[in-house]
Amino acid sequence: MRVESGAEWDEAEPTDRERLGIKLEITVVLLVTFGLSGLNAMLSLLESALAPGGVGGRTVALNPSRSTQSTIDMLFQLLSVLRLAGWAALGLYLLWRGGLGPRAIGLANRVRWRTDALPGVVLAALIGLPGLALYLIVHAVGFSVTIVPASLGDYWWRLPTLILSACANALAEEVVVVAFLLTRLRALGWSANSALLTSALLRGSYHLYQGLGGGLGNVVMGVVFGRYWQRTNRLWPLVLAHSIIDAVAYIGYTILRGHVSWLP
Numbered sequence: 001m002r003v004e005s006g007a008e009w010d011e012a013e014p015t016d017r018e019r020l021g022i023k024l025e026i027t028v029v030l031l032v033t034f035g036l037s038g039l040n041a042m043l044s045l046l047e048s049a050l051a052p053g054g055v056g057g058r059t060v061a062l063n064p065s066r067s068t069q070s071t072i073d074m075l076f077q078l079l080s081v082l083r084l085a086g087w088a089a090l091g092l093y094l095l096w097r098g099g100l101g102p103r104a105i106g107l108a109n110r111v112r113w114r115t116d117a118l119p120g121v122v123l124a125a126l127i128g129l130p131g132l133a134l135y136l137i138v139h140a141v142g143f144s145v146t147i148v149p150a151s152l153g154d155y156w157w158r159l160p161t162l163i164l165s166a167c168a169n170a171l172a173e174e175v176v177v178v179a180f181l182l183t184r185l186r187a188l189g190w191s192a193n194s195a196l197l198t199s200a201l202l203r204g205s206y207h208l209y210q211g212l213g214g215g216l217g218n219v220v221m222g223v224v225f226g227r228y229w230q231r232t233n234r235l236w237p238l239v240l241a242h243s244i245i246d247a248v249a250y251i252g253y254t255i256l257r258g259h260v261s262w263l264p
Helices: 016-032 034-050 068-097 112-139 158-187 192-205 212-232 238-255
Strands: 002-005 010-013 059-061 146-148
Touching: 016 034, 016 068, 016 158, 034 158, 034 192, 034 212, 068 158, 112 212, 112 238, 158 192, 158 212, 158 238, 192 212, 212 238
Parallel strands: 059 146
Antiparallel strands: 002 010
16 A cells, blocks of 8 residues: 655555455446446447448537526536546545545646646647547548537537536546556556556547547557656646647637538
């Protein structure tokens, strides 16, 4: 188990009972969160592949409207945000119970420009721009579904809700898939590379509903993000980068939709 000591932690060999507890904890968390999402995404990809138009003939909305009533729709969107925040809170709580507070995993109270914000912007550009290019190429050859990042009505709450969704999604993924999973796998004695590959494959799995291109692109993102955290022990840059990528996709699509020819 690990005992927090400032920004670092000490390690001790877990007992057999503790190892079983860690394995059960990982299983339960993934079944509740992104592991189940991965299974759903795999089925979605299979359904798309078996459909008459194939994967390229399907459209997937990431933030679909849930009701024709504006207020009800807004509440549905906020509930989705709350669910993601709950997943992040679950990961943080279990890490805290294991002796690792937010500071120990790189979520200090204050975001620092040089060590958090600037690396976050760089990571967003490093992943976001090639990711967009990969999507456009794969979509052009018919191996990716058509992704609609936002299809909400033109309501006053649309842009704030999309930003909240981007931030909640980023926090949930980076806490659970990076900090929680890599920490727990390391406690079981996994090597850094094995844990990193597992985390990256999990990230790719729950994006397979976007097609093989979306899955592969997110595996690459998982490798880059996971290795960054393993080397720096700072999670804020990942959360910020992920938030920027999603927010730009959601809001950019909303603004550019119908105005540029290259956007599917």
